[in-house]
Amino acid sequence: MSSTRERNQTVITHFILLGFGNLQDLQIFIFLIFLSIYLVTMAGNILIVVLVISDQHLHTPMYFFVGNLSCLETCYSSIILPRMLASLLSGDRTISVKGCMLQFWLFGFLAATECYLLAVMSYDRYLAVCKPLHYAALMDNNLCVQLVLVSWLSGSLIVTTITLTMAQFSFCAPYEIDHFFCDFMPLIQHLCSGANFLLLSGFITTSVLTFPPFLLTLASYIYIISAILRIPSATGRKKAFSTCSSHLSVVTIFYGALIVVYMLPNTDTLSRMNKVFSLFYTVFTPLVNPLIYSLRNKEVSKSLRRAVGKCVPTQKLTIISH
Numbered sequence: 296m297s298s299t300r301e302r303n304q305t306v307i308t309h310f311i312l313l314g315f316g317n318l319q320d321l322q323i324f325i326f327l328i329f330l331s332i333y334l335v336t337m338a339g340n341i342l343i344v345v346l347v348i349s350d351q352h353l354h355t356p357m358y359f360f361v362g363n364l365s366c367l368e369t370c371y372s373s374i375i376l377p378r379m380l381a382s383l384l385s386g387d388r389t390i391s392v393k394g395c396m397l398q399f400w401l402f403g404f405l406a407a408t409e410c411y412l413l414a415v416m417s418y419d420r421y422l423a424v425c426k427p428l429h430y431a432a433l434m435d436n437n438l439c440v441q442l443v444l445v446s447w448l449s450g451s452l453i454v455t456t457i458t459l460t461m462a463q464f465s466f467c468a469p470y471e472i473d474h475f476f477c478d479f480m481p482l483i484q485h486l487c488s489g490a491n492f493l494l495l496s497g498f499i500t501t502s503v504l505t506f507p508p509f510l511l512t513l514a515s516y517i518y519i520i521s522a523i524l525r526i527p528s529a530t531g532r533k534k535a536f537s538t539c540s541s542h543l544s545v546v547t548i549f550y551g552a553l554i555v556v557y558m559l560p561n562t563d564t565l566s567r568m569n570k571v572f573s574l575f576y577t578v579f580t581p582l583v584n585p586l587i588y589s590l591r592n593k594e595v596s597k598s599l600r601r602a603v604g605k606c607v608p609t610q611k612l613t614i615i616s617h
Contacts, residue, residue, distance in 0.1 A: 305468045306487065309391045314382055314475040315570075326383040332582055333376040339585030340365040340372075343595070350598040356434045357423070358595075360416045361588055363443050364545075367412065368581035371405045374398060375476045375577050392466055395477040400458045402476065406553075406576070407505060408450030413546050414508030415442045417515035420539040425522045453504045457497050464489045474570060476577065480557075512546060541587045548583065552576040 315325055347353045347362035378398070382388050390398070422430050457479070467487040474481045479497060483490045519539055526532045552575035555568075588595055 306465045307468055307470055309389050310395050310472050311470045312388045312390055312475060313471055313473045314379060314388060322383050326380060329376060330380055332578060333372060336372045336582045337369060340369045343585050343588060346598045353598055356419055356439045359439050360419060364412050365585060367405055367409055368584055372581045374401045379475050396458060399477040399482060400454055403454030404450050407453040408447050410505050410508045411446035411449050414511040415446055416542050417512040420542055421515040421519055423538055424519050424535055449504060453500060456500050460496055461493055544587050545584055549576055549580050
């Protein structure tokens with residue numbers, strides 16, 4: 296019976312991403328909101344990357360990882376937001392199956408890489424807080440580069456495995472995907488067959504390859520918080536906590552949204568809210584990362600003031616010479 300139904304289904308070559316199409320009267324307003332978010336996200340993350348590269352004071356392991364994270368967030372936003380903005384402006388929500396698979400691969404690659412980068416950054420903060428005397432010897436330049444390369448390669452391995460498995464199957468009608476980008480769960484709901492197999496293989500792959508960095512992040516912060524609580528003075532505790540509070544904020548937002556979308560039971564209420572929760576790790580996390588690492592970080596703020604200080608006198612001299 297099920298096989299007959301599967302054979303009668305129409306194999307499709309494109310999808311329609313519904314996005315926020317149910318809010319027709321607010322399309323222009325939503326477009327302006329997301330355009331503002333995209334511009335601020337790009338400007339903030341590119342600024343962090345430029346400061347980390349150009350300022351010698353930020354040539355430390357912590358800011359090397361922050362620069363990589365900002366580079367990742369720049370790519371992350373550019374995969375999802377420009378297409379969403381074009382759709383809101385033109386009303387054309389169609390995307391080819393190949394284009395949808397490519398967007399899923401890019402999104403999954405960067406999301407998995409971010410899991411590893413956040414784990415590496417938490418390990419870096421663990422060494423800085425719990426083993427300060429050995430920090431410089433343990434976290435040298437070679438190890439930093441190796442950890443970042445492993446993060447990017449691991450992220451690629453995870454999503455490539457899942458995408459290649461998904462590519463073995465065909466997609467069937469209906470055309471509509473009730474989401475604003477090509478995510479894993481909406482895609483497998485449109486498979487003609489093999490959805491259960493892909494769910495199982497995807498769960499095994501992601502569990503094996505992404506659960507360890509989550510455990511490393513969790514363990515690192517358990518040790519960090521325990522070490523901070525043992526510091527006798529309130530000033531010392533505050534200073535120690537300030538070195539990892541920015542990263543902890545990012546980890547909480549990122550993993551909190553992922554857990555709600557991918558790990559909680561797929562009830563009707565949560566299913567309707569998935570689009571909203573997905574905004575947290577696809578749109579708002581890349582937006583708040585540079586704000587957290589600049590506004591709450593003295594070294595980055597000082598670096599920005601030094602950069603502005605170098606530019607302002609040059610501009611004044613140019614005006615005077617004319």
